[in-house]
Amino acid sequence: MSIGSQLGLAWFSSNQSHLQSIADLDPLKDPPQSLKTSATSATGNRIRYRSPSASELLESGLATGLSGNHSPTSDSHQGLLSIDGGKMTTKRAIGRHESLSDKIHRHRGLLLLISIPIVLITLVLLLMPGTSTSVSVIEEYTLRNRDGGSNSRGPKNYAVIFDAGSSGSRVHVYCFDQNLDLVPLGNELELFLQLKPGLSAYPNDPRQSANSLVSLLGKAEASVPSELRPKTPVRIGATAGLRALGHKTSENILQAVRELLKDRSRLKTDANAVTVLDGTQEGSYQWVTINYLLRTLGKPYSDTVGVVDLGGGSVQMAYAISEEDAATAPKPVQGEDSYVREMYLKGRKYFLYVHSYLHYGLLAARAEILKVSGDTSNPCIVTGFDGAYKYGGKEFKAAGSPSGASVDECRRVAVNALKVNDSVCTHMKCSFGGVWNGGGGGGQKNMFVASFFFDRAAEAGFVDPAQPVAKVQPLEFEKAAKQACSMKMEEGKSKFPRVEEDNLPYLCLDLVYQYTLLVDGFGLKPSQTITLVKKVKYGEYAVEAAWPLGSAIEAVSSP
Ligand SMILES: O=c1[nH]cnc2c1ncn2[C@@H]1O[C@H](COP(=O)(O)OP(=O)(O)O)[C@@H](O)[C@H]1O
Numbered sequence: 001m002s003i004g005s006q007l008g009l010a011w012f013s014s015n016q017s018h019l020q021s022i023a024d025l026d027p028l029k030d031p032p033q034s035l036k037t038s039a040t041s042a043t044g045n046r047i048r049y050r051s052p053s054a055s056e057l058l059e060s061g062l063a064t065g066l067s068g069n070h071s072p073t074s075d076s077h078q079g080l081l082s083i084d085g086g087k088m089t090t091k092r093a094i095g096r097h098e099s100l101s102d103k104i105h106r107h108r109g110l111l112l113l114i115s116i117p118i119v120l121i122t123l124v125l126l127l128m129p130g131t132s133t134s135v136s137v138i139e140e141y142t143l144r145n146r147d148g149g150s151n152s153r154g155p156k157n158y159a160v161i162f163d164a165g166s167s168g169s170r171v172h173v174y175c176f177d178q179n180l181d182l183v184p185l186g187n188e189l190e191l192f193l194q195l196k197p198g199l200s201a202y203p204n205d206p207r208q209s210a211n212s213l214v215s216l217l218g219k220a221e222a223s224v225p226s227e228l229r230p231k232t233p234v235r236i237g238a239t240a241g242l243r244a245l246g247h248k249t250s251e252n253i254l255q256a257v258r259e260l261l262k263d264r265s266r267l268k269t270d271a272n273a274v275t276v277l278d279g280t281q282e283g284s285y286q287w288v289t290i291n292y293l294l295r296t297l298g299k300p301y302s303d304t305v306g307v308v309d310l311g312g313g314s315v316q317m318a319y320a321i322s323e324e325d326a327a328t329a330p331k332p333v334q335g336e337d338s339y340v341r342e343m344y345l346k347g348r349k350y351f352l353y354v355h356s357y358l359h360y361g362l363l364a365a366r367a368e369i370l371k372v373s374g375d376t377s378n379p380c381i382v383t384g385f386d387g388a389y390k391y392g393g394k395e396f397k398a399a400g401s402p403s404g405a406s407v408d409e410c411r412r413v414a415v416n417a418l419k420v421n422d423s424v425c426t427h428m429k430c431s432f433g434g435v436w437n438g439g440g441g442g443g444q445k446n447m448f449v450a451s452f453f454f455d456r457a458a459e460a461g462f463v464d465p466a467q468p469v470a471k472v473q474p475l476e477f478e479k480a481a482k483q484a485c486s487m488k489m490e491e492g493k494s495k496f497p498r499v500e501e502d503n504l505p506y507l508c509l510d511l512v513y514q515y516t517l518l519v520d521g522f523g524l525k526p527s528q529t530i531t532l533v534k535k536v537k538y539g540e541y542a543v544e545a546a547w548p549l550g551s552a553i554e555a556v557s558s559p
């Protein structure tokens, strides 16, 4: 039995036509009654699972209903058992109640007359095509998995996921059991290694770019038992760095990475294993990661948490919304990703609002903010610094004003760079840059905010870097910004000992930008409690709060 057939976990694009994976995270639940009935009364898989209507399936919990809880053998066995059971009952009845048998014999003509139309009607109903495309797709997939064969996996399933981020490359190795629970690898629940710079630091040398992954690949592969390597999927997902390089340059790098995998690895490489992730994919994976680790998948959408992931090149926001709100989502402009993705996770259908803002990651935003001041001093740069900031192969003047940096002025520049008050907002309500804000709601009330938000807060000293999470309010970023913006360069080291020297001139900018992004950009209240997250506790372990886990779950659930 494959994990995919158990787990009921599916990714859809909003038009429901693009199924990416399926799994059922809860194999212990009983199938719902309506499905049990159809499962035992029909003869073939195809007929059997096409019969329930879409709404029946959704009500009863897709995961358990569709994938069933049985291996292909045990499931078909169960079907046979019920028929056999019926025969056995009849045989026993013959022995004990002769008169009943006589009665049946006497009325056999009538019984036949009644049963023929019932059988015919049942057959017609069962053979009718499914009413919803998405449900049909899921059934097909589930049934393919039921065949076992190449999809069948062992009790331990590894996945190796590379996060080719804009500021560095990382690898995560996970091991799942049959229930899609994480199993420890040594002392931790994952192997996590990272290095800098990222693939995009070598735009003109694809081979060197690819070779930067060699050490990570070697260690990751060594952590997978030798006999499982050819069955273990490896994926390399590049994010904002390669997105910003443009198609040709990034494709050359990806091709070099594909060759590297072919030459140096025995891991299982699917056709789409090495790609630039689109931003909504990255945001969805991040949402799955956090909600999986918090064990909120399968609960009503308003019990799930929303996520923000502030990378170097892009920032993602994702949270579950109601079906009604999803129906009113603005249609994406041509060439843009749609705002809503549909997913089946642990027996529940989610409508996920997700958007990625390219060029609004922390390191990219510095460039946007410095662009505004051009050749003059910038109110976000710590006074006493006069230099240049390099980003994406370009240089930007970064000079503090002699009168000092200013939180208010810096915020005005940041609001400007974010295009918060941009008139291009044609949707009901926008976040910034003309992007729909998703409408808010229960799935956004609890926000888990990751990556640079956690790092800068820890460096600025208002959260404990030794803790995996910290509850804060956006206004704490503003408070820290006031201190950073009022200092002089030479005071930096003593006032903010945790901040790396290269980041000191930009500490005021970074903190103001983070506050502006949360409050003016995403519309959070300055006093709203949010959870800054580096890792999420999972049992006695803590796991990195990063998108690769979502991708791994999909990878081990795929055929
Ligand atoms: O696995 C992770 N665990 C914790 N933080 C991470 C992880 N991966 C990325 N980050 C955070 O994201 C920041 C950089 O983002 P990245 O280089 O991935 O940019 P991008 O997402 O815009 O491509 C890192 O400095 C770090 O704070």
Ligand SMILES: [Ca+2]
Pocket (backbone or CB within 6 Å): 165, 166, 239, 311, 312
């Ligand atoms: Ca990232």
